Amino acid sequence: MTMQQPGLKGPLLWSLILHSALFGSLAVSTIMSHRGDLWGGPGGGGAVSVKLVGGMAGVPLPRPESVTTNRVVDESKGLYKSEPKPKPQEIPNDATPIPKFTKEKQPRYVTRPSKTLEDPTPPPQNAVPYGQGGSPAVPYSQFGMGAGASTPAGMQFGGPGGGDFGGRFSWYVTAVTSRVSSNWLESTVDPALRWAPRAVVSFDILRNGAVANVQILQSSGNASVDASAMRAIQSSNPMQPLPNEYPGNKVSVEFWFDFRR
Amino acid sequence: MRTFRPAGWRGTAACAVLYGFAFLTMAAAAPGARAQDWFRTGTGLGVNKPKVAVADFVSRNDTSTSLAALFGDVVRNDLDFSGVVEVASKSFYPTQVPSVPMELNYQAWSDPPTSAQFLAFGNLTVTGTSEEIQAWFNDVKNPSAPPVVGQVYRGDANEEQTRRFAHQFADEIIARLSGGIPGVAATQISFVSTRSGNKEIWAMDYDGANEHQLTSLHSIALTPRWSPDADRIAFTCYPTAGSILSAQICVYSTVSSRLLNWPRYRGTNSSPAWSPDGTKIMFMSSMLGNPELFISEADGSRPKRLTHSTGADTSAAWNPKTGQQVAFVSDRGGTPQLYIMDADGSEVQKVELTDKGYVIDPAWSPNGQLLAFSWRRPSGNYDLYVMDIATHALVELTRDAGRNERPSWAPDGRHMVFESTRTGTRQIWSMLADGTEVRQLTTQGQNESPNWSPK
Numbered sequence: 275m276t277m278q279q280p281g282l283k284g285p286l287l288w289s290l291i292l293h294s295a296l297f298g299s300l301a302v303s304t305i306m307s308h309r310g311d312l313w314g315g316p317g318g319g320g321a322v323s324v325k326l327v328g329g330m331a332g333v334p335l336p337r338p339e340s341v342t343t344n345r346v347v348d349e350s351k352g353l354y355k356s357e358p359k360p361k362p363q364e365i366p367n368d369a370t371p372i373p374k375f376t377k378e379k380q381p382r383y384v385t386r387p388s389k390t391l392e393d394p395t396p397p398p399q400n401a402v403p404y405g406q407g408g409s410p411a412v413p414y415s416q417f418g419m420g421a422g423a424s425t426p427a428g429m430q431f432g433g434p435g436g437g438d439f440g441g442r443f444s445w446y447v448t449a450v451t452s453r454v455s456s457n458w459l460e461s462t463v464d465p466a467l468r469w470a471p472r473a474v475v476s477f478d479i480l481r482n483g484a485v486a487n488v489q490i491l492q493s494s495g496n497a498s499v500d501a502s503a504m505r506a507i508q509s510s511n512p513m514q515p516l517p518n519e520y521p522g523n524k525v526s527v528e529f530w531f532d533f534r535r
Numbered sequence: 536m537r538t539f540r541p542a543g544w545r546g547t548a549a550c551a552v553l554y555g556f557a558f559l560t561m562a563a564a565a566p567g568a569r570a571q572d573w574f575r576t577g578t579g580l581g582v583n584k585p586k587v588a589v590a591d592f593v594s595r596n597d598t599s600t601s602l603a604a605l606f607g608d609v610v611r612n613d614l615d616f617s618g619v620v621e622v623a624s625k626s627f628y629p630t631q632v633p634s635v636p637m638e639l640n641y642q643a644w645s646d647p648p649t650s651a652q653f654l655a656f657g658n659l660t661v662t663g664t665s666e667e668i669q670a671w672f673n674d675v676k677n678p679s680a681p682p683v684v685g686q687v688y689r690g691d692a693n694e695e696q697t698r699r700f701a702h703q704f705a706d707e708i709i710a711r712l713s714g715g716i717p718g719v720a721a722t723q724i725s726f727v728s729t730r731s732g733n734k735e736i737w738a739m740d741y742d743g744a745n746e747h748q749l750t751s752l753h754s755i756a757l758t759p760r761w762s763p764d765a766d767r768i769a770f771t772c773y774p775t776a777g778s779i780l781s782a783q784i785c786v787y788s789t790v791s792s793r794l795l796n797w798p799r800y801r802g803t804n805s806s807p808a809w810s811p812d813g814t815k816i817m818f819m820s821s822m823l824g825n826p827e828l829f830i831s832e833a834d835g836s837r838p839k840r841l842t843h844s845t846g847a848d849t850s851a852a853w854n855p856k857t858g859q860q861v862a863f864v865s866d867r868g869g870t871p872q873l874y875i876m877d878a879d880g881s882e883v884q885k886v887e888l889t890d891k892g893y894v895i896d897p898a899w900s901p902n903g904q905l906l907a908f909s910w911r912r913p914s915g916n917y918d919l920y921v922m923d924i925a926t927h928a929l930v931e932l933t934r935d936a937g938r939n940e941r942p943s944w945a946p947d948g949r950h951m952v953f954e955s956t957r958t959g960t961r962q963i964w965s966m967l968a969d970g971t972e973v974r975q976l977t978t979q980g981q982n983e984s985p986n987w988s989p990k
Contacts, residue, residue: 386859439572439573439574440574440575440576441677441679441680442677442679442680442681443680444652444674444676444677444680445585445653445674445680445683445711445712446711447574447576448585448652448712449711449712449713449714449715450576450714451576451577451578451583451714452584452585452619452712452713452714453713453714453715453716454578454714455578456713458578459904459923461923461925461926461928462925472577474577483715509902510714510715512715513714513715514710514711514714514715515715517681519681520572522572525572525573525574526572526573526574527573527574527575527576528573528574528575528576529575529576529577529578530575530576530577530578531577531578532577532578
């Protein structure tokens with residue numbers, strides 16, 4: 275005995291009919307529902323009458339702010355003139371003035387602005403605006419991409435956001451890794467800690483190598499590990515400027531730290 | 536009664552419209568979502584150094600063979616000593632050597648046994664008395680990637696110039712691979728040598744090549760210190776005043792190759808130290824009787840006393856990062872020990888160590904986090920130690936190898952130069968700051984008191 279497979283034609287047809295009926299009725303109902311009953315229009319059917327409430331038991335309403343003229347006090351000038359106040363008698367000042375000390379004592383501690391976190395390199399005067407820079411068009415750097423005898427890969431250029439930063443500039447990734455690693459100091463982690471789960475920190479590297487938007491993406495659960503990871507990245511600021519060939523403005527990095535003593 | 540459908544239908548229809556809108560907006564937003572490049576990396580136990588191969592540089596004429604070989608050797612040596620990369624052994628290199636990127640067989644270099652991730656290669660042409668070097672540094676694991684470094688150097692065809700170009704090229708590579716810390720291949724080391732008969736100030740390249748004499752005062756010169764802009768060297772000199780020798784501070788200009796005017800003070804004046812901004816010099820002076828630390832302007836004017844103690848205070852070393860702390864040696868407690876004070880003379884603290892003995896020659900690392908010094912513990916000879924300022928954790932760098940003294944940091948914070956008597960005579964040695972890769976730089980005469988130039 276073979277099972278008769280039910281054909282899809284019938285249900286599909288029905289579904290088509292029903293859907294068109296549905297959308298048709300939807301349209302009809304939209305038109306119908308807006309016909310005839312003008313809200314608040316004449317005819318009284320939908321009119322709403324509103325009455326002023328004078329006062330309701332238990333609900334204190336504010337007094338009406340009506341301006342009533344005071345019959346006693348008036349801002350217009352009166353007939354009487356008030357006498358001027360007598361001047362206070364001046365006491366002769368025969369006291370010797372306190373001498374000013376020419377050599378004032380310096381405050382003992384002068385707080386200087388921290389040099390650790392400030393960006394040590396202001397943008398140079400001759401900085402090239404974004405999009406107008408890049409390596410010069412000289413023959414020695416224009417070829418060679420994908421020219422290897424055994425590799426068929428050709429040039430793969432994406433605009434900003436090609437997404438293949440790690441592939442094209444793997445040396446830059448290596449550089450970031452080694453720089454941050456060398457700044458991640460064991461001494462900045464709680465000495466009692468032997469191991470911690472992975473901490474992930476994300477940050478952006480701007481065109482000139484400055485590090486921005488450092489934040490913890492995934493905490494390791496230990497505050498000192500998180501802080502030392504943040505510190506490792508902050509003390510790697512500024513990094514190497516982004517590669518000349520890279521057209522984008524900045525690169526986002528997710529950097530993970532596995533702590534184990 | 537206008538329609539007779541259940542209330543639920545209206546909701547379903549609204550839902551369909553909403554979904555449609557949602558799809559449309561998502562489709563529109565998709566290009567925006569990938570408008571930002573990103574990559575993911577991380578660190579764990581140790582740092583993996585990228586493996587680098589340096590192919591022999593191809594010489595285009597017969598006359599340039601030796602220069603091409605020299606260029607490749609210097610680059611290889613610089614990279615090997617940089618501490619940033621691992622240089623693949625030359626004996627495993629493929630026989631085919633590229634001279635331009637067109638000839639580069641990526642796979643031959645990236646596969647075992649070379650297993651290199653990066654390759655430096657290029658060619659050298661000599662025309663008449665000038666040379667042209669084309670040098671590239673490519674990522675051989677990513678044939679589609681543009682060259683990491685591509686440079687053309689043009690200059691006089693001689694050994695010194697070729698060496699300088701090789702150092703520049705190596706520095707370029709190291710700067711790229713270390714993430715923004717420039718290499719030290721173009722830096723210099725000044726030191727004191729007796730090979731001309733007197734103790735004079737000498738200077739050499741960081742790898743020991745190109746040793747040359749700077750001063751010829753025919754007396755005694757000691758403790759050279761580069762200024763932060765590397766165009767002056769302050770040192771202790773002994774000008775004769777009548778028949779007596781008295782130690783004074785002298786400043787030598789490497790730009791004009793002569794001594795600059797520096798005032799002379801009473802008593803003994805020695806061991807100058809530049810402030811990180813180059814505007815002040817701290818030095819030991821006994822102009823008021825007891826040997827104390829003084830601070831003056833860079834031209835020696837307006838000396839001001841900083842320390843007040845019964846013992847002698849000397850060998851100041853500024854924190855190069857902040858310029859607000861100074862480590863120095865004092866024997867106020869009986870033996871020479873390390874102390875740290877603020878640059879205005881306040882907040883003097885002794886650096887407590889776990890053992891007794893003499894502690895001398897403090898040198899602050901460029902990032903301000905580590906202090907190197909030499910320490911003669913009761914059990915042994917002078918050896919170099921590095922201390923983490925924050926935790927006072929100690930690392931011993933040398934052991935059982937003669938006297939090791941006067942460490943000086945390279946500007947990258949990865950290298951150190953020092954004097955050692957491990958060969959029998961006093962010579963200059965350099966090493967990585969973890970104590971590995973020890974190399975002897977000088978061999979002639981007695982050489983001491985090295986100082987690494989800040990750039």
